Amino acid sequence: MTSKGYIDDFYKQFEGLNKKLDKANSTISQLSLNNSILLSEVKELKQKLNEKDNMIAELVLEIERLKNNNKKDSSNSSKPSGTNGYKKVVTNNRKKSSKSKGGQINHPGSTLS
Secondary structure: OOHHHHHHHHHHHHHHHHHHHHHHHHHHOOOOOHHHHHHHHHHHHHHHHHHHHHHHHHHHHHHHHHHHHHHOOOOOOOOOHHHHHOOOOOOOOOOOOOOOOOOOOOOOOOOOO
């Protein structure tokens, strides 16, 4: 081949590589733009997550406060007994005796004179 053929061949290779370089540069610019958009979205999502974590912590404290307040009655706080609501009925744990009601045999009675 002549030197003219070599130069034309190198020029074609150079144009091909130049096109590939342009495509690579456009791809890099698109990826850079996408990266910056994604970074801003991540930043916003982190901020929202922190806000929600703070809100959850506040709500947990409020729940604990309400639970502690709900357990109080007149026996363990300064609340009046009328605010206790319904009381639990105490069951009778005594066992029935075989003795009859009233005065018992061989037991001296005492009445008003």
